[in-house]
Amino acid sequence: MKRMVKFQVNGEQTAIDVEPTKTLLDVLREVLFLTGTKRGCDSGECGACTVLLNGQAVHSCLILAAELEGQDVLTIEGLSKNPKELHPLQKAFIEKGAVQCGFCTPGLMMSAKALLDRNPNPTEEEVRHSISGNLCRCTGYSKIVDAILTAGEEIRGNSQ
Amino acid sequence: MTATLEVEKYATIGKSIHRVDALEKVTGRAIYGDDMQFPDLLYGKVLRSPYAHAKIKRIDTSEAEKFPGVKAVVTGKGAPFRGGEAIRDQPFLAVGKVRFAGEAVAAVAAETEEIAERAMELIKVEYEPLPTLFDAVEAMKPGAPLIHEELHTYAHMPIVNPIPNTNICAKFEFNQGDVEKGFKQADHVFEETFTFPTGHHCQIEPFMAIAQAEISGRITIWVPNDAPHRLRKDLADAMGVPFERLRVISPPYMGGGFGGKGGLKVEMVCIALAMRTDYRPVKIVLTREETFTSSLMRHQAVVTVKTGVKKDGTIIASQSKLVYNTGAYAEKGPTVTLHGCESGVGPYKIPNVKVEGYTVYTNRPVAGALRGYGLPQSSFAHESLIDMIAAKMGWDPVEFRLKNALEEGSINPTRGDVLSSIGLKECILKAAKAIEWGKPRPPNRGVGIACEYKATKTPSGSAAFLKVEQDGGVTVITSAVEVGQGIKTILAQIASEELGVPVERITVTSPDTDYTPFDASTTASRATFHMGNAVRFAAKDAKEQIFALAAPMLGVSPGELETINGDVRVKGDTKKMTIAEVIRGKYRAGMTILGRGSYYPEIQGTMFSARSIFYMYGAQAVDLEVDLETGKIRIVKITAAHDVGKAINPKACEGQIEGGVVQGMGTAVFEEVKFDNNGKMLNPNFRDYRIPTASDAPEIVPIIVEATHDEGPFGAKGIGEMTLVSTPTAIANAVYNATGIRIKELPVTQEKLFNLLKERDA
Numbered sequence: 001m002k003r004m005v006k007f008q009v010n011g012e013q014t015a016i017d018v019e020p021t022k023t024l025l026d027v028l029r030e031v032l033f034l035t036g037t038k039r040g041c042d043s044g045e046c047g048a049c050t051v052l053l054n055g056q057a058v059h060s061c062l063i064l065a066a067e068l069e070g071q072d073v074l075t076i077e078g079l080s081k082n083p084k085e086l087h088p089l090q091k092a093f094i095e096k097g098a099v100q101c102g103f104c105t106p107g108l109m110m111s112a113k114a115l116l117d118r119n120p121n122p123t124e125e126e127v128r129h130s131i132s133g134n135l136c137r138c139t140g141y142s143k144i145v146d147a148i149l150t151a152g153e154e155i156r157g158n159s160q
Numbered sequence: 161m162t163a164t165l166e167v168e169k170y171a172t173i174g175k176s177i178h179r180v181d182a183l184e185k186v187t188g189r190a191i192y193g194d195d196m197q198f199p200d201l202l203y204g205k206v207l208r209s210p211y212a213h214a215k216i217k218r219i220d221t222s223e224a225e226k227f228p229g230v231k232a233v234v235t236g237k238g239a240p241f242r243g244g245e246a247i248r249d250q251p252f253l254a255v256g257k258v259r260f261a262g263e264a265v266a267a268v269a270a271e272t273e274e275i276a277e278r279a280m281e282l283i284k285v286e287y288e289p290l291p292t293l294f295d296a297v298e299a300m301k302p303g304a305p306l307i308h309e310e311l312h313t314y315a316h317m318p319i320v321n322p323i324p325n326t327n328i329c330a331k332f333e334f335n336q337g338d339v340e341k342g343f344k345q346a347d348h349v350f351e352e353t354f355t356f357p358t359g360h361h362c363q364i365e366p367f368m369a370i371a372q373a374e375i376s377g378r379i380t381i382w383v384p385n386d387a388p389h390r391l392r393k394d395l396a397d398a399m400g401v402p403f404e405r406l407r408v409i410s411p412p413y414m415g416g417g418f419g420g421k422g423g424l425k426v427e428m429v430c431i432a433l434a435m436r437t438d439y440r441p442v443k444i445v446l447t448r449e450e451t452f453t454s455s456l457m458r459h460q461a462v463v464t465v466k467t468g469v470k471k472d473g474t475i476i477a478s479q480s481k482l483v484y485n486t487g488a489y490a491e492k493g494p495t496v497t498l499h500g501c502e503s504g505v506g507p508y509k510i511p512n513v514k515v516e517g518y519t520v521y522t523n524r525p526v527a528g529a530l531r532g533y534g535l536p537q538s539s540f541a542h543e544s545l546i547d548m549i550a551a552k553m554g555w556d557p558v559e560f561r562l563k564n565a566l567e568e569g570s571i572n573p574t575r576g577d578v579l580s581s582i583g584l585k586e587c588i589l590k591a592a593k594a595i596e597w598g599k600p601r602p603p604n605r606g607v608g609i610a611c612e613y614k615a616t617k618t619p620s621g622s623a624a625f626l627k628v629e630q631d632g633g634v635t636v637i638t639s640a641v642e643v644g645q646g647i648k649t650i651l652a653q654i655a656s657e658e659l660g661v662p663v664e665r666i667t668v669t670s671p672d673t674d675y676t677p678f679d680a681s682t683t684a685s686r687a688t689f690h691m692g693n694a695v696r697f698a699a700k701d702a703k704e705q706i707f708a709l710a711a712p713m714l715g716v717s718p719g720e721l722e723t724i725n726g727d728v729r730v731k732g733d734t735k736k737m738t739i740a741e742v743i744r745g746k747y748r749a750g751m752t753i754l755g756r757g758s759y760y761p762e763i764q765g766t767m768f769s770a771r772s773i774f775y776m777y778g779a780q781a782v783d784l785e786v787d788l789e790t791g792k793i794r795i796v797k798i799t800a801a802h803d804v805g806k807a808i809n810p811k812a813c814e815g816q817i818e819g820g821v822v823q824g825m826g827t828a829v830f831e832e833v834k835f836d837n838n839g840k841m842l843n844p845n846f847r848d849y850r851i852p853t854a855s856d857a858p859e860i861v862p863i864i865v866e867a868t869h870d871e872g873p874f875g876a877k878g879i880g881e882m883t884l885v886s887t888p889t890a891i892a893n894a895v896y897n898a899t900g901i902r903i904k905e906l907p908v909t910q911e912k913l914f915n916l917l918k919e920r921d922a
Contacts, residue, residue: 021274035195036188038415040364041448045846048364076188083183090186094178097811100819101644102185103192103365103415132853135846137362137416138644140818141854 007068010078018065025060036076047134050107057114076106088154098147100138176811193411204444205276209258212523212839214287223282229275232436239432243398247490252428259488262453296485296520330494330519334574342477342512346468354541357832359458365415371434372441384414386422387681388671417643419529452844458530463541477512491528504538507613508564510573543610543889577771583803583867587779594799595781606898610889611779615772620680622690626698626755632740639671639679646812658699660723685878692873693759702755778802780886782894791914801863805877817862820883828888
């Protein structure tokens with residue numbers, strides 16, 4: 001029943017045997033031990049499991065692992081591997097106090113990355129819209145929105 | 161001048177340093193319960209009752225037991241324990257009958273989750289439905305069918321008084337002055353009834369636990385629980401074993417609590433399974449649906465308030481009756497009711513007060529602590545009525561509140577104690593100013609305000625150790641739980657300030673009841689105050705030991721020493737040594753300096769029985785717009801001013817305020833758990849139980865007010881719970897201001913407001 005699937009995770013090629021019922025989230029957490037991607041509802045409603053699939057933000061709980069052949073996955077662990085070289089989003093989340101319990105944080109940052117990759121100069125409304133599929137019960141979102149706007153500024157500064 | 165001195169006074173207190181756990185969290189490396197793995201781990205699944213009230217006639221687990229890969233199956237008879245902090249009324253799994261839809265009836269542990277799930281489906285249960293009760297007011301009437309026939313036999317907390325042969329599992333009363341006389345003296349008397357909806361915490365992390373039995377008879381449980389020591393006591397009481405047979409370990413991080421992840425939830429069934437798996441650990445992670453139906457909810461409450469006012473606007477009497485629907489088991493319902501009664505009358509000088517509160521069993525899922533601990537319900541009723549009185553008597557709502565507001569030296573209207581450290585008027589004035597109260601607004605725009613005071617559970621204790629290692633590094637050993645609020649950072653700042661060691665050299669542990677000392681709970685907004693004190697005393701104790709060692713080395717007396725930035729210095733002199741040099745100077749072969757600290761307020765009584773050691777004060781104001789065509793509310797801005805005593809970390813306080821306000825906003829405008837006629841939950845998911853998203857959240861102006869408390873660490877009090885108490889009422893009061901429609905039942909959904917607008921215009 002298992003099937004071999006080759007795909008890229010955080011810049012590295014990987015090959016795993018997957019059962020047809022397993023999702024990308026299952027594989028990330030249980031096979032690759034990339035537990036930074038969180039399981040909050042398993043039905044695409046909370047956004048805690050958001051990762052980038054070929055650059056697009058997706059709910060990894062809704063993607064079947066068997067369909068990953070040749071695709072490119074980026075998780076929170078791939079955003080930076082060295083604390084001295086944090087992604088602008090990570091720096092801004094720390095700086096602005098945008099983290100509380102932290103359970104929604106990885107998914108939020110991946111949604112924000114998809115936005116900033118597409119548009120490093122978003123309006124506040126665009127930021128709010130881009131993360132409206134990521135539920136956070138702790139922060140009230142103010143500091144998260146602030147952090148994403150700040151990260152956008154840094155990214156724009158870097159590319160000038 | 162004062163401000164400058166303040167800045168110089170402290171090295172780290174009052175500074176918005178970065179959270180000590182932020183790096184782990186933004187890199188996805190922070191470990192939560194479900195991230196924990198063991199090589200021999202089994203997975204548990206729970207079979208739950210589809211009935212809200214039914215006799216269990218027969219359970220047949222034989223097919224499930226035979227299923228390949230199944231290691232254990234358990235039912236209520238196999239785990240004959242009953243637990244509960246307030247009343248020991250809840251079986252680990254249902255025995256004899258089920259009392260709510262979603263109650264655990266049987267459970268399976270297996271090699272994989274899939275096997276456990278398939279085996280669970282093979283368990284056959286025969287039920288005989290019993291009459292159901294869902295409405296608390298109905299359930300407390302004489303002659304109502306009993307949900308707990310044996311209520312009179314249950315053990316309970318001293319302050320809880322169940323009424324035998326009823327569904328009333330607790331009744332509380334507060335009396336001050338003479339309320340009848342008060343009403344006679346009043347020129348106007350107002351009376352209204354308000355209803356607050358059933359709500360859910362919606363922590364983004366689902367409930368989970370891992371339990372393992374050892375051959376010695378010990379049981380270890382890894383669980384995101386907000387009070388590991390209380391959990392150990394609750395389990396020991398339930399199972400009739402001494403504390404040392406149980407070990408509770410907190411996973412490094414918890415994905416949100418809000419009061420829900422305390423007491424006995426998934427812990428019960430997880431332990432029941434672990435006791436029969438040949439010592440292999442069992443992990444249970446609830447689905448989102450189970451997290452809704454089978455963990456905990458916020459009490460629905462019906463509150464009737466009668467208030468007497470003199471012609472000049474002085475509140476002279478207040479009488480209220482509060483009924484809290486606690487569902488099938490008491491959980492923390494009794495003390496939630498107590499706290500709702502205690503400060504629900506509002507932060508006003510009222511000489512004659514009578515409050516009666518009832519905690520009532522029904523066949524709803526269990527209700528318990530949710531941020532605010534009963535106060536959002538009672539505050540909504542009282543603060544809405546205050547608004548109605550102001551309108552009817554021609555007072556401005558802000559002026560009316562200021563006229564009656566508690567101030568330094570006022571008498572607590574419910575308990576009669578003399579109050580101090582009161583930043584209330586400043587909160588009201590600042591929230592009103594920030595919302596531009598009194599500014600003319602376009603049609604259909606409205607402003608509203610509400611204010612509050614909130615008690616913490618008293619008396620309660622906290623203890624901490626603090627290790628200073630021979631290289632000068634520090635570990636704070638504490639059972640305070642990092643639920644997301646930032647307590648690790650706050651305790652690191654307090655230890656840093658007292659000990660004179662930079663925050664970067666301080667590590668704060670997670671709880672493990674084998675190693676970390678007692679703490680009552682990380683609830684009731686008590687951690688900064690209670691554990692903050694314990695950590696400060698432990699740091700002081702360690703510092704004094706270091707001074708005693710350093711004094712002869714520096715040729716001075718200990719009293720002439722101070723610590724700054726990891727150095728021991730002679731005050732007013734250049735002579736200094738590092739803390740590491742002091743420790744190694746004495747103990748050449750290595751040693752730890754061990755500081756001890758504990759805090760327990762000098763107040764007599766059993767838990768929850770006494771006047772609060774501190775009170776938090778707050779006021780929130782709302783500016784909103786109502787679309788008359790659709791009933792849609794657009795919240796423009798919410799200003800929230802909260803008296804925290806002293807903000808150890810202002811940014812963390814702002815985060816608490818912003819988060820609480822948005823949670824309160826959800827409660828006001830869309831959150832409500834709904835059920836069908838048989839008690840089955842209709843919206844146990846985030847599609848149908850909507851919580852605010854980033855697009856829903858309004859602009860929030862957090863305002864920190866600091867009326868320092870003599871006994872708090874550096875003057876600090878607490879913050880977490882109070883930040884959502886006033887939000888729903890301030891929104892309802894703003895809806896009134898915009899439309900003339902008084903909201904007596906939350907949430908004020910678009911549909912509800914649309915219908916109310918139609919009624920108004922008919």
